[in-house]
Amino acid sequence: MSDVTVDQGLDRVRRRRLIRLAAGLTAGAVVVAGGLFWLSGGWGAWRHDRALDSACDGTLAADPVRELSGGAEVTAETRLGRSFWQCMVSEVDDEEDGRIDLRVTISDARDHLASLEAARTDAPLGHGWTGGFAFDPDQERRGQATATVMLDCDGEADSGVVAEVRARIDRADFGRPEDRAGLTSVLTRTATAYARQTGCQATEGEPVRKVATSVNAWDYRPFASVSGSCAGIVDARTAARWGVRTVVETASGPKPVEGCTLGGLRGAPLYTFTASYGPALNWSERERLEDLTGRPTGDAADGRYVRWADCPGAAERAAYVVAPDDSELGRASDLVLDHTGLRTALSAFAERSAKAHGCTLTTAGAGAGTSAG
DSSP states (O other): OOHHHHHHHHHHHHHHHHHHHHHHHHHHHHHHHHHHHHHTTHHHHHHHHHHGGGHHHHTSOHHHHHHHHTTOOEEEEEEEOSSOEEEEEEESOHHHHOOEEEEEEEEETTSTTOOOOOOTTSEEOOTTOEEEEEOOTTSSOTTEEEEEEEEEBTTOTTOEEEEEEEEEETTOOTTSHHHHHHHHHHHHHHHHHHHHHTTOOBOOOOOOOOOOOOOOTTOOEEGGGOOSTTTTSSOHHHHHHHTOOEEEEOOSOOOSEEEEEEEOGGGOEEEEEEEEEGGGSOHHHHHHHHTTTTSOOSOOTTOOEEEEEEOSGGGOEEEEEEEETTGGGTOOOOSOOOHHHHHHHHHHHHHHHHHHHTOEEOSTTTTTOEEOO
């Protein structure tokens, strides 16, 4: 055996020893790193984060929840009630992560107990959705907001689901457009996933990139600049005769509750128009308004009038009401009322809103309107 052959054999032995040593060091490093990851809480954070992907029967829109929570560790659970399904997200450690309370509640729109707490001042979601977003930019808690949506089931008459998300997330700021869009994404994606699981092929809108904020009584604008939910209700001559100088309106777009307030100087409310669809019209109010449909048409003492519409899907039925001044609170208005003009204005408001929802106005109160007082 030559010296060259011996040297090559020794080299191979040395290389195998080095490889085994390196492998041992690598394995040791992995064990140490894994131990550090475990002890530092990394495993727990990873486990909670991965659990979001299958949370609430796999319906929760996990990615926007992660963004809104700002990387905080959260947990999710499903709650079932007599008439609702709910996905609740909360923080693992509120002292470290800050308060996180996010709840998506979904009901069958046909359920007698289904309801939506929506307001005419909510901003429309737009982008093909029938929904609204409630965030008051003047409130102290910037991480608190509510959004609602109604979904129709394709191919099924008078069926759909209604959903609401309520959020209080200390790390979020719903004054930021991206956070409003994120919460809207949680709502729409979770609601449509739930609908599919329950056999409803929901009609979906487009991803929501931008959502406005709610309006308040002091967010009035000159009547001459009307362009949203108040547009086309009364003409300039009628407005002047009624003393209307300002409006409080939202952008146009289908919502569970739509509205417009015509006001005097400095926004003092004079006439309020409200459209309520399906579960957004609570049953006690619905029954009270329905009791009036059999009354003779004509001038109502307090100037309140109602129109009705039959609607497809989740909306089911809608009521359109005009209320002068504060008469919607049960007090008589001090205004000198133009009853014919009020009924005409209500019809214009109802026709435009009904068309946007695919609804058909009923003959009850047609033309003259129905007394709601």
